[in-house]
Amino acid sequence: MNYSKVFIETFGCTFNQADSQIMAGNLIENDFEIVDSIEKADVVIVNTCYVKKPTENKVTNRIQKLQINHPELKVIVSGCMVEIDPKKLNKIAPDTSWIGPHKLNKTTNVVKATLNNEIARECGFSEDTKVGVTKLRFDDLIHIIQICEGCLGACSYCCTRFARGTLNSYPISEIKKEAKKALLDGCVEIQLTAQDTVAYGKDTGEKLSSLIYEVANLANDSEITNDFRIRVGMMHPNNIGSDLENLIESFKLPNVYKFLHIPVQSGSDKVLKDMKRGHTVEDYKNIVNRFKEEIPNLTIATDIIVAYPTESEEDFEKTVELLEEIKPSLIHISKYKHREGATSSSLAEVPYSVLKRRSKYLTDIKSEITEEENKELIGSTQRVLVIEKGSKGGFIAKTDSYIPVVVDDVEIGTFVDVKITEVTGTYLKGIVVK
Numbered sequence: 098m099n100y101s102k103v104f105i106e107t108f109g110c111t112f113n114q115a116d117s118q119i120m121a122g123n124l125i126e127n128d129f130e131i132v133d134s135i136e137k138a139d140v141v142i143v144n145t146c147y148v149k150k151p152t153e154n155k156v157t158n159r160i161q162k163l164q165i166n167h168p169e170l171k172v173i174v175s176g177c178m179v180e181i182d183p184k185k186l187n188k189i190a191p192d193t194s195w196i197g198p199h200k201l202n203k204t205t206n207v208v209k210a211t212l213n214n215e216i217a218r219e220c221g222f223s224e225d226t227k228v229g230v231t232k233l234r235f236d237d238l239i240h241i242i243q244i245c246e247g248c249l250g251a252c253s254y255c256c257t258r259f260a261r262g263t264l265n266s267y268p269i270s271e272i273k274k275e276a277k278k279a280l281l282d283g284c285v286e287i288q289l290t291a292q293d294t295v296a297y298g299k300d301t302g303e304k305l306s307s308l309i310y311e312v313a314n315l316a317n318d319s320e321i322t323n324d325f326r327i328r329v330g331m332m333h334p335n336n337i338g339s340d341l342e343n344l345i346e347s348f349k350l351p352n353v354y355k356f357l358h359i360p361v362q363s364g365s366d367k368v369l370k371d372m373k374r375g376h377t378v379e380d381y382k383n384i385v386n387r388f389k390e391e392i393p394n395l396t397i398a399t400d401i402i403v404a405y406p407t408e409s410e411e412d413f414e415k416t417v418e419l420l421e422e423i424k425p426s427l428i429h430i431s432k433y434k435h436r437e438g439a440t441s442s443s444l445a446e447v448p449y450s451v452l453k454r455r456s457k458y459l460t461d462i463k464s465e466i467t468e469e470e471n472k473e474l475i476g477s478t479q480r481v482l483v484i485e486k487g488s489k490g491g492f493i494a495k496t497d498s499y500i501p502v503v504v505d506d507v508e509i510g511t512f513v514d515v516k517i518t519e520v521t522g523t524y525l526k527g528i529v530v531k
Contacts, residue, residue: 102130103208104138108156109146111290111330113176115227115241117144120175120196120204122231127205131233135167140208142196145176148257150434153178160190171211175204177260179220182437192216198260199223199246202230228267228275238484238510239286240279242272244308248292249299250333253373254402256436261292264300269308276312280321285482285510287312288328295332295340305329306343313350324352324512326482328499331358334384335375341384345391355392356499359384360400360429364419365412368405372441378419385423396498398427403459404452405433406444413455420462426470426500428463432456464522471500471520478516478530483507494527502527 103124107117120142121131132138141163145156156178163172175196178186186195194211196204200219210217227243234240245266248258276287289312291297297305309329315321329348337344348355361381363369369377388395401416420428432452435442446452481494481502492509494502501524504515515527 101128102132102138103140103142104132104135105142105144106135106159107144108152108159109144109148109176111241111288112243112246112292113144113146114235115232115243115290116176116198116201117142118232118235118241119201119227119230120144121233121235123202123204124208125233126231129205129208135163135170138170140171140173140211141167142173142175142204142208145174145178147177147181147260147437148255149431150436153182157185157189160186160193164190164193173207173211175201177257180260181256183220185437194218195220197221199225199262201227222262224265226267226271228271234279234282234284236485237282238284239288240276240282240284241288241290242275242279243267243291244272244289244294244305245291245297245300248333249296249336250293250375251373253371253441254405254433254436254439256439257292259438264296266296266298266301266303268301269298269303269311272308273311273315277315277318277321280315280323280325283323283510285323285325286328286484287325288330290330292331293333293336294330295336295344299336304340304343305332306340306347309344309347309350309353313347313352316352326495326497327353328356329353329358331360333375334359334361334381337384341387345388348388348392348395354495354499355395355497356398357385357388357395358398358427361419362400362402363405363408363412364416365408368408368412371407372402372405378415382419382423394498396427396500397423397425398429399423399425400429400431401459402431402433403456404447406441406446408433408447417458417462420459420466424466424470426467426498428459428466430456430459430463468520468522471522471525474500474517474525475520476517478514479525479527481513481515481527483509483511483513485509493524496525500525504529 195218197220203219207217247262247264479496483494514530519526
């Protein structure tokens with residue numbers, strides 16, 4: 098039997114997707130074939146995420162079902178679960194090989210050993226770069242670049258930091274080189290990703306604002322003929338510091354999406370302190386307000402953890418008040434659950450009925466805010482980048498503010514002008530302006 102076909106199934110964030118692309122690149126370099134379904138594969142790599150309890154349940158169930166339903170397959174587990182919860186992984190899949198998130202360059206070795214019926218486990222930390230290595234891009238038009246790995250935080254609820262480790266930033270020169278190669282390959286969107294993009298360079302003396310300028314400046318390179326956009330990933334408000342004004346200026350550049358993902362997690366200073374976030378509500382509001390003053394069409398995305406163990410009704414009301422004041426266009430709501438190794442796991446969880454009620458209340462607010470924001474765009478003409486086919490027909494495009502627009506009769510990878518005709522709580526609809 099030919100065991101050269103590998104399927105990689107990815108859970109979690111953009112950073113994890115990039116890890117999968119590196120594993121795929123490593124395998125292709127060594128004559129393995131990457132296939133697009135389990136049915137075609139001899140080996141499956143499950144690239145796990147462990148950031149939330151529901152995701153943990155998903156990956157756990159997936160690993161178990163693969164072993165039961167596909168006994169002929171060799172199953173390998175990679176990603177954050179390997180470092181965060183090896184005890185549970187060993188329990189549910191004692192005969193599987195593992196690839197830790199810092200050992201992607203060992204992917205081929207692990208696959209080969211597994212095919213020889215050996216259990217190979219590559220775990221632990223390293224400072225190997227993830228920039229400039231061979232990758233198999235899963236989307237021909239979008240290129241993800243991991244600008245650094247790890248973080249500077251000690252958030253009490255987080256287990257991801259146990260998998261990703263301390264901050265390790267990659268040089269601007271290498272990131273720019275990878276971005277240029279992607280653009281020459283025909284990509285139209287560069288995604289700069291990290292656990293915390295604004296921590297970038299705090300270990301090397303470089304800055305995120307400088308990196309954005311350098312990548313954006315590729316538009317002036319005589320070899321680059323295609324227009325493109327840059328999406329900057331999540332920023333921890335505690336690490337923006339003295340780079341705030343430079344960051345705002347970098348976001349004003351025409352080929353940078355006006356999209357700021359800046360999690361607050363709670364509107365209560367008491368809860369933020371308990372979470373060990375390192376910032377206050379006032380700090381957060383000052384950052385957001387400065388950005389919005391300078392970039393009125395900015396899309397703000399934030400994250401909220403509902404029912405942290407020390408969150409009282411009064412604390413929750415403060416979160417509601419903050420959201421109603423700053424009106425973020427996107428709100429990612431997470432229901433608090435204990436995570437393996439996180440210090441908050443020693444605290445008693447808020448009763449489920451309270452968690453459910455608070456979560457539903459915020460979900461309703463979220464829909465109202467987004468629809469209200471989107472309604473202001475009806476009748477406007479927006480320059481959009483078409484990035485993919487819609488799952489329910491048409492095509493998905495993104496405005497310069499990174500708001501999704503459903504539009505017909507367009508070509509993927511092109512920029513078009515659309516008139517916004519309809520809005521929902523999550524996206525816009527538009528028609529092409531001829």
